Amino acid sequence: MSRPSTYSPSDQYLVEQVLQGDTARFGEIVNRTKGLVTQIVFKLIPHPADRPDLAQDIYLKAFRHLAGFRHQAKLSTWIGQIAYNTCLHYLEKKRLLLPGEPGLEAAETGPGAPALLAVAPEVEARLFGQDLTAVLAAEIDKLPPLYKTLIGLYHQQELSYAEIAHITSLPEGTVKSYLFRARKALKESIEATYQRDEL
Amino acid sequence: MNTPHLSEQQAQQWAENASSADATLAAHVWACPACQRRVADYQALFSALKTAPQPAFDFNLAARVAGQLPGVTRAFPWAFIALGGLGLAFALAVVASGWAALRQLFQAASAGAVALGTVLAVSVVLAYGLEMLFRHRRQTEIFLSLPRELQHDGAQPV
Structure with missing residues (x-):
């Protein structure tokens, strides 16, 4: 991009x-x-x-x-x-969660995160259908602060990796890596929520 | 030849920019419904993120900040200093060129006239000084009698 x-x-x-x-x-x-x-x-x-x-x-x-x-x-x-x-x-x-603390890892590999391809097609259809926008804000809110920030800066403010690296003082490769994990965690979180609702 | 499914990272990259993928992966994705679905999921997610409502404060941030701005540290006024220097040099040149005439004038004047001139000059300076002092006191009294928030606004050196 x-x-x-x-x-x-x-x-x-x-x-x-x-x-x-x-x-x-x-x-x-x-x-x-x-x-x-x-x-x-x-x-x-x-x-x-x-x-x-x-x-x-x-x-x-x-x-x-x-x-x-x-x-x-x-x-x-x-x-x-x-x-x-x-x-x-x-x-x-305030001694709240900082980047690099354990919460980040827990968010991406926590229990209950389903295997991506195990999601039933009908759930997929509903998951990424028209009501995605409605649940997105709530699911983003569940992510660790750094992940939320990176997603906001990249996808909503449309900043480049270099600009995000400048703002966060993180290496560009780290920004890419965190962003990848953030998007994966977000997708899995949405899928998990929908599967729970289906049960 | 069997090509493995797209990794999670490749699915994200593909969803963001399909043209960056190599030909082998492209051939696999076109033939693999599972990978197509993963890519489509990410594309839907990215699209929803882009159009999602952005957070906003329910007040005017610019106005709130403007009300709190401290006095700006201005750049050193070199232009004014240069202009003042030129003016001073000009005044000195005028005095130097007319120095002989001024000297004759002072020598010719009586001691009484010089004393009278000095007293007049000192009186004018004193009168101005006292006037400034009284005005400053009056303004301070008015200022201190104002409510606190008005004092703050009035004192804002913006």
Whole structure:
């Protein structure tokens, strides 16, 4: 999949305007990047009440460090990196699940995960029929935070592997590997749910 | 020759980009309903993910952030410094060129006139200073009498 990774000059213009004192322009930066930041915050932070303050903190950090942004990456990727690190810091403080902890492995090989081809054709038809969208959100929510985030960034924000690697500070190969596992776990989770419902 | 079924990873790659698969795998998939189904499942999953509703806050994030922005650290005003330097140099040049005339003027003036001029100048500076001090006190008193949230908005150095 080829995805654009070039820096948009209009982002540079906005940054310069904000640095010259036109702070109202920062609102445009927020509006341009809030989809990505919201995606990261919602997927990584399990407590809904903490999300608004975290999202605000992310942008205040971005504002304070804006002069240090060197345009080597897209502005959205840079803010995404701040969002990801801020959320990780929050998870560390709250001692919640972090990337690489056992929960990730359990999610992909947990008991009850059916063999892929053992699913009956009629279940398959229903599983990937029109009502998939309705159950998808609930099934994504059951995944570990890192998996949820990677799926959101790749499939919904349509970021490239390189951009996700930049945001998460993970090697590109690791991002691919985690994303593969996340999608497999999601598919198996949906299948397992449907099989339970069928019984 | 028997080709094994697609691995989970190959099924995902195929679902994402079928053209990247090699010819042997392609021949197998076209002849294997099980692999076709696996690929179709992933394609359906990816398609549903793409169109799934994205999370969103139920408030205006940009407005909330704007209300909390601290004062921006502005770039050092080199342009103003350069302009001020030029102005100062010009003033010095004017004084230097007319220095002889100014000296004659001061020497000609009586000691009383010089003292009167000095007192006038000091009085004007003192009057301005006191006026600024009283105005600052009045503004501080008004500011401190405002409700806390209004103080915050008014003090926002944005």
